[in-house]
Amino acid sequence: MDLSDKGVVITGAAGGVGSALAREFAAAGANLALLDADEARLGELEQELRAKHPNATLVPVVVDLTDEDAIIAASKRVMGELGQLSVLVNNAGIVLRGIPVQQISSSLWQRVMGINFMATVLCVQNFLPYMQADAGPGHIINIASISGLIMAGDRKTAAYSTSKYAVVAYSEALAAELAGSSIKVSIVAPAGVATTLYENSALQLDAIPKGETIVKTPDDIANGMPPAELAKRTFDLVGSDRLYLVTHEYTRPMIQSRFEKILAGFDD
Numbered sequence: 001m002d003l004s005d006k007g008v009v010i011t012g013a014a015g016g017v018g019s020a021l022a023r024e025f026a027a028a029g030a031n032l033a034l035l036d037a038d039e040a041r042l043g044e045l046e047q048e049l050r051a052k053h054p055n056a057t058l059v060p061v062v063v064d065l066t067d068e069d070a071i072i073a074a075s076k077r078v079m080g081e082l083g084q085l086s087v088l089v090n091n092a093g094i095v096l097r098g099i100p101v102q103q104i105s106s107s108l109w110q111r112v113m114g115i116n117f118m119a120t121v122l123c124v125q126n127f128l129p130y131m132q133a134d135a136g137p138g139h140i141i142n143i144a145s146i147s148g149l150i151m152a153g154d155r156k157t158a159a160y161s162t163s164k165y166a167v168v169a170y171s172e173a174l175a176a177e178l179a180g181s182s183i184k185v186s187i188v189a190p191a192g193v194a195t196t197l198y199e200n201s202a203l204q205l206d207a208i209p210k211g212e213t214i215v216k217t218p219d220d221i222a223n224g225m226p227p228a229e230l231a232k233r234t235f236d237l238v239g240s241d242r243l244y245l246v247t248h249e250y251t252r253p254m255i256q257s258r259f260e261k262i263l264a265g266f267d268d
């Protein structure tokens, strides 16, 4: 898909993966709306992109994506400035790991589901009509996780995994309902990507005890895929019919094992 002068919305744009995505789409000549709650890092990204792409339209929006009214207001402002929308990337997220499932409070459940799942639903609800109003092709890309396809019980990621399974189920439903239209849907399921997701999430989740397991970035993330590589592979999905992008080959046997367990559930 030719993205020059096309509108692209990226949520969580100030983060590791989001800023790498913004760089990819900006290099393709797109006009960008960059949504994030982190004003300082969003400002830094805006400065960087304005210096590199002085002619691009950039719409940085500081917004808490757990607030539906704020999303509605942001979508109106964004569309007023972009005028047209071809791509929506739902990427904002937080991780919660290391708390036993019985000890995850309802407010933590709501926060994790609110950012990882409901923000995706609400952004689709508010931006999809603009994509459908456009005559050209469109693409919604939802950044889920390998945790949306397999549950690593030893890591105590019940809320995170549940939120990402929900993103996967929602995206499959959306893809089925939009099939045959001009809007495609894809799901990205990465494993470790070298970002500061853990630190950023811990700052947000100040309700949780800051135990080592929660705050410290695990080695598989610290030594993970460079965000620029994930961004490039995600960018390359645009316009394709591929429903899933599963980026880390070492997760293949884990997915196979889960499906074998499901198939073993048949009586024969």
Ligand SMILES: NC(=O)c1ccc[n+]([C@@H]2O[C@H](COP(=O)([O-])OP(=O)(O)OC[C@H]3O[C@@H](n4cnc5c(N)ncnc54)[C@H](O)[C@@H]3O)[C@@H](O)[C@H]2O)c1
Residues within 6 Å of the ligand: 011, 012, 013, 014, 015, 016, 017, 018, 035, 036, 037, 038, 063, 064, 065, 066, 091, 092, 093, 094, 095, 115, 143, 144, 145, 146, 189, 190, 191, 192, 193, 194, 195, 196, 197, 198, 200, 201, 221, 224
């Ligand atoms: N890093 C990994 O290993 C990894 C693996 C699989 C999936 N993912 C997913 O990739 C996505 C991007 O994560 P990342 O690794 O770049 O982390 P990150 O922390 O660098 O980026 C996430 C961004 O989301 C923003 N955000 C969080 N809550 C928000 C809210 N309420 N409103 C607005 N913005 C909010 C943060 O401010 C941050 O800029 C997430 O959905 C994450 O679950 C990451």
